[in-house]
Amino acid sequence: MSQVPLPITTLFAPDYPIMTDRLRLRPFSRGDVDAVYSYRSRPDVSEFLFDQPMSHEECAEAVRIRAGQLAFSGEGDKILLAVERQDDGRLIGEVSLIWRSVADRQAELGYILHPDAHGHGYATEAAAALLAFGFDVVGLHRVYARCDAKNLASAKVMQRLGMREEAHFREHAQFKGRWDEEFVYAILESEWRQSR
């Protein structure tokens, strides 16, 4: 893979691609639209996301934006990577880290996987790699993640990553026309180091 060009304002970026035992994490590129559409168009995927199921056109636009989400230059920046399986090269989902606070060294972790690829620990494996980047390279103090309280698979991933349940909000907001219930999980740098 050729060197990935980074914005000149970049403060932190992973060495691409990030290789884990079974996965390859890399920035999105134009050819990924069909693969993204294969899971982001599904109602069972969007059920717990802020987005509705996406059209092919919306996926093309999303991929175009994501191609530039590969480095941290400042607060609010998002690194959003394609998760590829090494053995067959298939793009099975996405994993993200958002730099929420520079001064407080906080970030938010996220992941979405194609339902076909659930149940193999891929989300945990991909998210762990971004956690390592966040703590080792960015020097974060705390990383948190959120999910709908009904999304038990997602909560399981957070638990496997060693994250603690910090919040269980009930009916704190309206979400797609109904009352929202949400979990927040978090892990501190010190906890992450102990768990290694």
Next chain:
Amino acid sequence: MGMTDLTIKTGRLVLRPFEKADLDEVLSYYSLPDVQRYLDWKARDRTEAKSAFEAMRKQTRLSRPGDSLTLAVVRKADGKVVGHVSLRYMDATAAQAEIRFAVGPAFRRKGYGSEAVGAVISHGFAEHKFHRVFARTAGGNEASAQLLKGLGMRLEAHYREHALFQGEWDEELHFAILDREWQRGAKVSEISRHKVA
């Protein structure tokens, strides 16, 4: 003008908007560090505390998100201002409000805070039809946590080191209660309004 200001009466307390004459009593507790944690206006000195007081005096309406209603908590027995309670309208679609409070050190451990906060929560559910009222406290503020738990609020969040506060890692608790969970009527003996000039 026909403007009405809210007065809430409980067993031992009267809750009403701040009046000019309350200034000195408010200054006696407003600048204390543990009181400062969740207030809208920083008050490191008397001048800042004074402008904070002036701003709180104007918080008498909850018409739209962002509005706050701040009421002085006055002891019936001697007319002393023991603290204040503030209710902020946070979100219209989800009908959410945040409650905040401060009790002067001389008046703590007597249940005044609980009595006043309970009355304002009742007011929020009954008059403003809020769906959920929540409160935040610093992790180390055991008295506030006990007060909120005592009112039946559930601990919904315990954030650890989620932000720096004055150079130290902060810990924050969130308590919440839904309209249907609140025991209506038990906490307020009387709600009345009076005309003001």
